[in-house]
Amino acid sequence: MNDIPLYNDLIEKIKEILTLNSGISLLYIDCSKVTKIEQVFGKKIYGDVLRKIKGAVIGMKGKEIMPEDIVATDNLDGSEFLVFLSKKPEGKDFSADGFDMMCKKVSDCLNSAIFPITFPYLQTKPKISVGYSIILHNPLIKEERLINKLIEDAKLMAGYREFKRLVQTKETLQELIIKENISTFFQPVVNLNTFEIIGYEALSRGPEHTEYRSPAVLFDAAAETGLLLELDRLCRKKALLNARSLSPRYKLFINCLPSAIHDPEFKDEYLKAFIKEVAINPANIILEVTEREAVENFDLFKKAVSYYSSDTGFAIAVDNTGSGFSSLEMVVELKPQFIKLAMTVIRGIDKNILKQELVRAISSLSGKINSIIIAEGIETQEELKVLQDIGIPYGQGFLFAHPAFPFPGIKRF
Structure with missing residues (x-):
């Protein structure tokens, strides 16, 4: 001691x-x-x-x-x-x-x-x-x-x-945002039975050889300096621009904060014109809502989300599900098309019965609300085997491919 x-x-x-x-x-x-x-x-x-x-x-x-x-x-x-x-x-x-x-x-x-x-x-x-x-x-x-x-x-x-x-x-962050010094990497989302790629998640990184290369450090710095909305907006813009060459047969998963749903630069004619410019089918875009911000009013938030589903054709995913109560609450309130299981839940799931039961419970819930589950952060064959046995259809992680640019394939199995 x-x-x-x-x-x-x-x-x-x-x-x-x-x-x-x-x-x-x-x-x-x-x-x-x-x-x-x-x-x-x-x-x-x-x-x-x-x-x-x-x-x-x-x-x-x-x-x-x-x-x-x-x-x-x-x-x-x-x-x-x-x-x-x-x-x-x-x-x-x-x-x-x-x-x-x-x-x-x-x-x-x-x-x-x-x-x-x-x-x-x-x-x-x-x-x-x-x-x-x-x-x-x-x-x-x-x-x-x-x-x-x-x-x-x-x-x-x-x-x-x-x-x-x-x-x-x-x-430092204001300069980074003004100069748009953000890189986009893509990680494949894979069918866990056929090992076919069904889409890519766009992941943002700060300047190379700086602490802001880590997305956790980058977004935490933005949160404590009041620049989350500005950084999130830039990352979404860069993700869409960098995905212009993505084949139309793939889905594109883009992270966004709950506040992005109300961002005037991410709706109405401005958004439609930008989507047209990057030539990506809106039906292939999935907005991953993260829980970095709390949702204060779920009624208003649900109305805004329904706009994206009905007016733009975007699908919605709830990110980091299982990592805390707020993500589960968001799943229940939004009934999203996709549920992404947090990597903290997946890490070592082959050795943890409680994690396995949690994933089974979320899988059962997903069936009742017609959501598709994607497991994040799969790193070992053992974790993959457990997820396959439970019946999780899709996943992503270092076991398949590290994030890269432009669009990496997956390792052979």
Whole structure:
């Protein structure tokens, strides 16, 4: 167990450093964004994740921080850490710029170390915030009050640095959207009995050699900077433009947010003219509605969806079904033509009876509402065999082909 004490339990030692050095410096490390894991996956999984995070923080000793530095937690939850610097390291610049560089180094180190721990649950970067502060010893003021002020200032600095990060992220994404710097890759959707390709899903990627190449990072950054609609609109546009050469015998699956249904640039004459321009049969287009956004009003949403089915001829698919309650609610409300099972449900299904029963239940539901099921993220022959036995008709995943451009074939079986 990586036990890190509360800073109150170490207050005498901290006061001693403050007096001895005539001042003290602090790094505040905020990992509180990972508490979302507890809300979704429960306290046991969150406890395991937090234990590993504490190990990563302690592991910085002798590297990013000095072995003598005091590491403590600021709360009982243990998701916020305080590093009291025991002394000025030799050759280190403790100016504002020097501290800022140290914060960046610690932040980069922890984000890299914690990413593989939290990604299976958050599906994005953990976003660790780090702030710093310095306080000088004042013999007229109680040491406890000085230390509390030190912590308060470091938290404010962490908030300021996080604000700067968001501004820089927004500027980067705005430039990416303006320059339309999005690539489209296609992954085949396959008949699981005949192994014939029935269509392709269009998948968007950010610029090569950047963190935004990952769609999870790209769309998460757009969500936190208020640019989801703009990015989603661009990805849909690029998907349709890049699919112009797709054979008319194939379906085209395009991801879209629920809000896209109300986008004025994605309806009426504007949409019809664009579809005509790219020369794709509307009956071959399936809109995959993702649950990245919550649907606030299902009655309005259903009316908008029915417009796409009746007026444009598009079909609707609900993406990531089985990954949470909202996707199942969307299936029940929309009764879509296609249901796409989440890869988290498919991963390791051959070893998990509960996942198998969940897929059987969704398969039974699909028959009652006349929906077609597609399993996402199939990676092994064993997973494929279970899905075939259950009677899932279609699927996609690395077992058949990785996403590519223009339109990849599938591996031989």
